[in-house]
Amino acid sequence: MTATAQTIATPAVTERRQSGRWLTALLLAPSAVWFFVLLILPLAVVLVYSVGVRAPAGGYQAAxxxxxxLNLPARWAAFKNTLTLAPLGTLICLLAGYPLAYFLAVKSSARWRVMLLILVIVPFWTSFLIRTYAWIFILGxxxxxxxxxxxxxxxVRLINTPxxxxxxxxYAYLPLMVFPIxxxxxxxxxxxxxxxxDLGAGPFATFRQITLPLSAPGIITGCMLVFILLMGEYLIPQMLGGGKVFFIGNxxxxxxxxxxxxxxxxxxxxALVIIMLVTVSLYLRATAATGGRRDASLI
Known part of the structure; x- marks a missing residue:
């Protein structure tokens, strides 16, 4: 009797699973099409262009x-500046943003927290171009x-330097590091x-064993946001670098x-896309492995 019931129930369960898969595919279809049209297709076009030659009047000629x-080393200065200043800028944003985020989330009172968060957001109320021009005056x-x-x-010369x-x-990317953390x-x-x-751990031990591991997702998210955007940055090097500090975007x-x-x-x-994919993949793998070892040690 039980075997017969299982035999009857198996096709029904299989049918429900199949219908669930079709429903999932239907719900994901708009996002998949959007992803293909706005990301995969443009990358394919760029890849095709990259193996062509420059037309006599400029542009693309099929080849x-x-x-x-093979000629990428001719732009080595742009690659070097980007691969040096982008990770360094991400690290500085992390070192400056983590204490600020910690103060806002843990130490500040609920009465002042909203006001302090608004102060962090305030720079975004002004045009990014105007804020960069302000730094030209400050450092000029x-x-x-x-x-x-x-x-x-x-x-002392500060403008047009790294x-x-x-x-x-x-200044521009610090809020993007603060909010995820x-x-x-x-x-x-x-x-x-x-x-x-209460168990006798000091402030540093508490931070190292509890606060830092539990805030790791925010750190990873903030670093990825800042690093990926910095790799394609154009305006800041153009305006504050004065043509002397070139990024790949320039x-x-x-x-x-x-x-x-x-x-x-x-x-x-x-080449920039490949560098970003490799760097982000290695970073995520390293952080995942470190997080797994940390969780095991806590258990």
Whole structure:
């Protein structure tokens, strides 16, 4: 009797599972089409362009050659600046943003928390271009250098240097690091911190064993947001670097809009995509492995 019931029930269960799969596929279809049209298809076009040649009047001419990829070292300065300043800017944003997020989520009172969060958001109410222009004045000859000169420190040049680009990067992207970490820390159960203190753990041990592991998702999200956006940054190096600190984004603008060398620009863009995919994959794998070992040690 039981075997007969199972035999009858099996086709019904299989049919329900099949209908569930079709429903899932139907719900995912619009997103899949959108993803294909706006991401996969443009990448395929860029890949095709990257193996072509520059037309005599500029643009793209159909061909199949790897010369564009072999010529990537000609833009080594842009790659070097991007691969140096983007990770460094991400690290500085993390070091500056984590204490701020920790203060907002753990130490600040509920009365002032909303006001402090609004102060973090306020820069986004102004145009990104205007905020960058403000840094040109701050770091220019009539800004901080003039103040330092008046203090007897001599003629100090800050604008059009990697330092000025880094200042603009940290200022512009710091909120994007703060908010994901703040969300993770806000969900932190304060009773865990009290229990750690009652068990004799010091502040540093509590932070290392409880706060930091539980806020790791926010750290990973913030680092990915900042790093990915920095890899394609154009405006900050252009305005605060003064043409002396080139990112890959600046090289792409030059190749596509000025040199009209679309195939070479496509090769540079594909190299940037590959670098980002490899870097993000290695970072996520490393953080996942570290998180797994940490969870096992806590258990």
């Amino acid at each position: 199949f050659t790897l010369d564009n990829y 000859g009539r800004g901080i250098p003039a103040l330092l000169d008046a203090m007897g420190m001599g003629d 330092f000025s680009v880094m200042c603009g990067i940290v 703040y969300v993770s820390l806000e969900k932190l159960d304060k009773r865990l911190l009290e229990a750690s203190e 090289a792409l603008v030059d190749l596509f809009l000025q040199s009209l060398n679309w195939p070479y620009g496509s090769a540079v863009a594909m």
